[in-house]
Amino acid sequence: MVKKLMHQHNTKSISVKLHASLGQYKPIDADSLTFDMKISEEMTVLELLVLLSIPNEIIKMISLNDKLVKSTATLSDGDRLILFSTIAGG
Amino acid sequence: MGSGYWEKVLRVDLSTATVTEEVVPVDVWKKYLGGGGYGAKVLYDEVDEQTGALEEGNKLIFAPGPLQAAKQTGAAKFTVAAKSPITGIYGESAAGAGWGMALKSSGFDALIIQGAAAQPSYLVINDNSIEIRDAKKYWGLDAFDSSDQILADAGIDKASICTIGQAGENKVAIACIVVDKHSFAGRCGLGAVMGSKNLKAVLVKGSKKVPVHDQDKLTEINRDIGKTVHENTKDWLRIHGTPFVEIGCDSDGDTPTRNWQQAHWPEGAEKLGCPNYTDELKAKPHSCNSCVIGCHRDIEITEPAEYAMKGPGPEYESLGMLGNNCLMDDVKALSFMNDLCNRYGVDCISMGSFLGFTMDCLEKGYMSPDDIGGRNLQWGDKDNMIALIHDLCNVKPGFGELFVNGIVPAATKLGDKALELAPHVKGLDLPAHDPRAFFSLALNYATGSVGPHHERGNPQVATAGFLLPEAGVDSVVDRFEMENSEFVAAKYQDYGTLTQSVCHCKFMLFGGYSMSVMLESLNAITGWGWSMEDMLQAAERIFTLQRLVNVKYGVDRKDDTLPKVIFEPSVEGSRAGKCPHDFEAALDRYYDLRGWDENGIPKSEKITELGIS
Incomplete structure (x- = not known):
C-alpha cells in the first residue's frame, strides 16, 4: 500500500528506512526506501506505523538511532528509524 | 589473461602417503564450476554405493570455486564434500574464514583426500610444497588448541587451517570441520570422515595471484558491490549478526x-x-576474508x-x-x-x-x-x-x-x-526453520541434496523480499502458499547450489548481491561470456548431478519425506492452524518441474539436456 506523506505543521523531522519487503509501504512521494518525515509531538513508533499503514504485527525489529527498541518508543526530532519485517534467514 | 582456474587438482592418498597433481581442464569447470559441483562430480565418478562413509574408500573433497579469485565480499567460501556418515548419501558443507582463498592461491582448484593414514597425520600445503606430517602430539586436543599448536609448530606465517576436534577423532557422526577457529563446515558429519582418515588438520598457505580474464572490471565490481552490501547490512547484520x-x-x-x-x-x-x-x-563482528558484513x-x-x-x-x-x-x-x-x-x-x-x-x-x-x-x-x-x-x-x-x-x-x-x-x-x-511457517521449505527439505538444509535452498527468504528475479522469483511470496511452492523451492535450491559451487556467501543476497552481479563477476573472472541462462543451467546441472549421486546411493521418492510433526498445525501463534498440505501432489509437480520421473529419478532426456556425463 502506498500513500502520500503527511506533512504536518510542526518542527519534528525524522529519517525513516523501510527494510526489504516493507518497501511496499513506501509513501508515494518518497524517492527511495529511506525518506524524511515530519511528525507530530509525542508520536510513538506504533503511531507512525498507523500513519504509514504498516500492520504492527509484521514489524519484527525496530532500530532507533542504532538501538533496538519496542514499538512504544517515542520519536524525537532528528531520529533515525529503521523498520524491519521478517528476514527468516540465518 | 586467465580463467580463474589453475586446471589443477591436488590428490592426497593417505594410505600410500602419495601426492599427485591432476590436470582438470576448463571444460570440466564450465560444467561443474567448483565447490559442491566438483565434489558431486568426484563422488559420482569415484565413490560407489557399497563404500561406507567412514571407510577408506570414501573421498573428502575440499573445493573453492572461481569466485575465490575475486577478493570480493562474500567470496571467502569453500565447500567440503563426502559421502555423509549421518545420511549415507551426498554430504556437503561450506565454511568461510580464510582457508578457501588460501587453497586457491596455492595453485590448486581443489583438494581430494582419499585412503586413511596409518597414524594421526596432518597435511601442509605451502604453495607447491606438499607434506604429510605426524599429528600424534595433537591427537586428543580440541579444535581450537590444535589449531594454535599446529600453526605455532609449523612455522609458516599467515597460514589458514582446517581442524577436527575430539568428536571427529572419535567418529561421532555429527562431527564438523573447524576453520581458522571461527567458521565451521558444520553439517553432514564431514569431521567424522576426516577423523576416519586419521587426518587432524589441513594447513594451507597460498601466495599466488589467481589469473583472471579482466582484473579491471573485477576490481570495479568488487568496489561497487562492497559499498552496496555494506550499506544494506550495516544497521543490522553487522551490528548484531x-x-x-x-x-x-x-x-x-x-x-x-x-x-x-x-x-x-x-x-x-x-x-x-x-x-x-x-x-x-x-558481541562484536568478525569477518571472513574480504567480507564487509562480518x-x-x-x-x-x-x-x-x-x-x-x-x-x-x-x-x-x-x-x-x-x-x-x-x-x-x-x-x-x-x-x-x-x-x-x-x-x-x-x-x-x-x-x-x-x-x-x-x-x-x-x-x-x-x-x-x-x-x-x-x-x-x-x-x-x-x-x-x-x-x-x-x-x-x-x-x-x-x-x-x-x-x-x-x-x-x-x-x-x-x-x-x-x-x-x-x-x-x-x-x-532439521535446522532451525520450520516448514509450517514457510511452506516452500517443505519441498526444499524433502528433496534437498544433503537432506534438510537451511542454506541449500533458503526459499523462506522470498517471503521477506529477498528475491531472485533473474530466476523468475520476482515478487514477494506468501509464506503459506503451497500452490507454487515447487517453483520457489526449486529456484532457491538452484541458487543455493550455484552459490555452493562458485563458492559465495548467500548472506550477500541480504545486501543486494544479485544473481546478475554473480554472473558479471563470473564472466570477469573466467571470460566465458555466459548469459544468465548459461549460469542457471549450470546450477540445474549440478543439482541434478547431486540427485544422481543420491540415486546411486539408493535414494528415491520413498526418501523424499518430512517428519510427521511438520503436518501437525499448532493451535496458537502466528501460524495457528497452518501446515504444509497436499504434499504428495506438490512433490509430483516438483518432480515434473525438475524433469524427474514419478519416483524422483532424473529422466534420461533431462540428463542429456544438461550434458551430464
Whole structure:
C-alpha cells in the first residue's frame, strides 16, 4: 500500500528506512526506501506505523538511532528509524 | 589473461602417503564450476554405493570455486564434500574464514583426500610444497588448541587451517570441520570422515595471484558491490549478526521450540535474541576474508565463571536449536555450550536436535534416564545439557553411545514412537526453520541434496523480499502458499547450489548481491561470456548431478519425506492452524518441474539436456 506523506505543521523531522519487503509501504512521494518525515509531538513508533499503514504485527525489529527498541518508543526530532519485517534467514 | 582456474587438482592418498597433481581442464569447470559441483562430480565418478562413509574408500573433497579469485565480499567460501556418515548419501558443507582463498592461491582448484593414514597425520600445503606430517602430539586436543599448536609448530606465517576436534577423532557422526577457529563446515558429519582418515588438520598457505580474464572490471565490481552490501547490512547484520533474526523467527513460528512441538516462545526469544544477546555478550563482528558484513560474532563471558569463554559466539541456528528447541533461555550458558561444540567439533544444529529430542522422549516416557547414563534431563536443564555434550563427543556409555551414529539409529533403538518423534529427513536433523511457517521449505527439505538444509535452498527468504528475479522469483511470496511452492523451492535450491559451487556467501543476497552481479563477476573472472541462462543451467546441472549421486546411493521418492510433526498445525501463534498440505501432489509437480520421473529419478532426456556425463 502506498500513500502520500503527511506533512504536518510542526518542527519534528525524522529519517525513516523501510527494510526489504516493507518497501511496499513506501509513501508515494518518497524517492527511495529511506525518506524524511515530519511528525507530530509525542508520536510513538506504533503511531507512525498507523500513519504509514504498516500492520504492527509484521514489524519484527525496530532500530532507533542504532538501538533496538519496542514499538512504544517515542520519536524525537532528528531520529533515525529503521523498520524491519521478517528476514527468516540465518 | 586467465580463467580463474589453475586446471589443477591436488590428490592426497593417505594410505600410500602419495601426492599427485591432476590436470582438470576448463571444460570440466564450465560444467561443474567448483565447490559442491566438483565434489558431486568426484563422488559420482569415484565413490560407489557399497563404500561406507567412514571407510577408506570414501573421498573428502575440499573445493573453492572461481569466485575465490575475486577478493570480493562474500567470496571467502569453500565447500567440503563426502559421502555423509549421518545420511549415507551426498554430504556437503561450506565454511568461510580464510582457508578457501588460501587453497586457491596455492595453485590448486581443489583438494581430494582419499585412503586413511596409518597414524594421526596432518597435511601442509605451502604453495607447491606438499607434506604429510605426524599429528600424534595433537591427537586428543580440541579444535581450537590444535589449531594454535599446529600453526605455532609449523612455522609458516599467515597460514589458514582446517581442524577436527575430539568428536571427529572419535567418529561421532555429527562431527564438523573447524576453520581458522571461527567458521565451521558444520553439517553432514564431514569431521567424522576426516577423523576416519586419521587426518587432524589441513594447513594451507597460498601466495599466488589467481589469473583472471579482466582484473579491471573485477576490481570495479568488487568496489561497487562492497559499498552496496555494506550499506544494506550495516544497521543490522553487522551490528548484531544472525542473532538479529531470533525474535522475528520466533514470532513467525519459524524457530523449532520444544522439539518442534510448540509454536513459539516469545519470552525465551527475548532473552536469547537482540538486543540482549549483543549487550550481554559484548558481541562484536568478525569477518571472513574480504567480507564487509562480518556476521560472525566475537564474544566474551567473564561472569559467571562456570560459563567463562572468549571466542566465536552462537549464531541464530545455535540459538534456535540449543535454546528454543530445548527451552533453554540462558544466553551465557548457551554460549558456553556453543563453545564446547565448537571445540569438540560437532554441529550445533544436530546437537540441539539430539538434546531436544531426548528431553521430549524422557517426558513422554519413550526413554528413561538409564538410557543416557542416569541423567534426568529436563527441559531447559543446562547442567545436564553440558554434561551430555561431553558424553556424546567422548562417546561415553549412555547418551554418547546411543547418539554416536545420529538420531535415526538412536531413535530406532528406542522404538517406533521415538522414531516418529525424531525431527529428521534422510537421517539429517532439521535446522532451525520450520516448514509450517514457510511452506516452500517443505519441498526444499524433502528433496534437498544433503537432506534438510537451511542454506541449500533458503526459499523462506522470498517471503521477506529477498528475491531472485533473474530466476523468475520476482515478487514477494506468501509464506503459506503451497500452490507454487515447487517453483520457489526449486529456484532457491538452484541458487543455493550455484552459490555452493562458485563458492559465495548467500548472506550477500541480504545486501543486494544479485544473481546478475554473480554472473558479471563470473564472466570477469573466467571470460566465458555466459548469459544468465548459461549460469542457471549450470546450477540445474549440478543439482541434478547431486540427485544422481543420491540415486546411486539408493535414494528415491520413498526418501523424499518430512517428519510427521511438520503436518501437525499448532493451535496458537502466528501460524495457528497452518501446515504444509497436499504434499504428495506438490512433490509430483516438483518432480515434473525438475524433469524427474514419478519416483524422483532424473529422466534420461533431462540428463542429456544438461550434458551430464
